[in-house]
Amino acid sequence: MSNHDETPENRLRKELPEEVPVGGASEAVDAPQEQRSELTGRQRLAKGLWPPRVTRAQLIVALLLFGLGFGLAVQVASNSDGDSALRGARQEDLVRILDELDDRTQRLEDEKQGLEKQRDELENSSNQAEEARKQTVEKEKQLGILAGTVAAQGPGITMTIDDTKGTVEADMLLDAIQELRAAGAEAIQVNGVRVVAGTYLTDSGNSVSVDGNKINAPYRFKVIGKPQDLEPALNIPGGVVQTLEKEQATVTIERSDKIVVDALRAAKRPDYARSSSQ
Template structure:
């Protein structure tokens, strides 16, 4: 055996004895021999049948069902409304002239009744507004009167223009009656609120000597005596400086008196409201 024949024999031995022929797609096998292809046709189910099977029965979600019901209700309501309006229009078009006149008269009567009711309600509103205004004004006046009486009684604080009177008594010669004279002069000059060393002075205030000091309504106060007075400064200061008046009397006792005007004096010492023992209001 030659060298050229040996490779050929070796190649022939390595190849299998028989190679099966490859299968090519044909017209009878449109799936091309692929596995699973044409299985539907072999089972007797067509493409149209599979499509119908996928669409029916329908698979609705809860949200889709609710929307469908709402749309159905809306459409039904619109249909009923249109039918009702059509019936009303048809009834009016088919009514006799006498019926139309009667309907117009009824509408006029109803309009007049509503107008009368409107006017009555407006009148009641005006009366209520007027009565409310009067009641509100009366309430404001009552509150203002109560405030004024509270200032005089010393139960509420007060502020306003006035003067500050300071009495220096280094010798201890100032007595209670001298301070009482000063209070009376200030009241006569139009003082509306007075306090002395933090004690509110009212109509029933009394002063008494207490050794080298003075007692005001049982409250002991010491010099210097400081009066805070609310009123018209142009009237209060001259009342103290009249010849032979309070200032000259105190200066004779070697006391020093200083009067200062101010646009704002605060009287904030308060007294508890006292109920009279015998006096009662005569108003019913």
């Protein structure tokens, strides 16, 4: 067929492009736009993640979590190694290990009991030593009062003998001291001189000497003891008070809740006596 046979319609079909399927044009047009949208989202994501923005608190938390995880991993590995070692041990080895643990536990228990016993002994010893020290101090005070080396105070009486005639002699005062001792006197002081077990009295002209110390009337006795016993002992018929009054002396006795005996004697070292414990 020649070119002249082609009709205008056929020529027009050849010149036009092939028909595009339905929707093809739309997909062809939309594809580049979707690619552009996906690319933009990735860029936005990358831009949000880099460069990283880490705060100080987040960094500290991350380090703590890392350290905790590392410690747990090491502990798990250690336990696994120990369990593996015991799991692979023979029965005889396991029995030996248990026996060693029992022995060690027993030794520790014995050591604990020994230490507790030592602690109790030390506490008892300390308490006994403290009690002995207190008793020693108290005994020293008591002996010091009797020996006249320590001042004393307590209830008692004050007896004053006024001798205007000068008729009171040393033996009369000594009788008064003996009567007071028999009535329970624990400390006696006459005109500033402490009376002790070895005290002696002598006449010295119109006065009296106590252990070589001259004292003059009026003679004042400070006596510590039970007043209810001391005063009646001096006032018994034919006793100290009546004897002194016969010599025209005036005797006054006063009770008191607090008598202070503060005259002291120097402690004397014995020449021959020694403690039997030496």
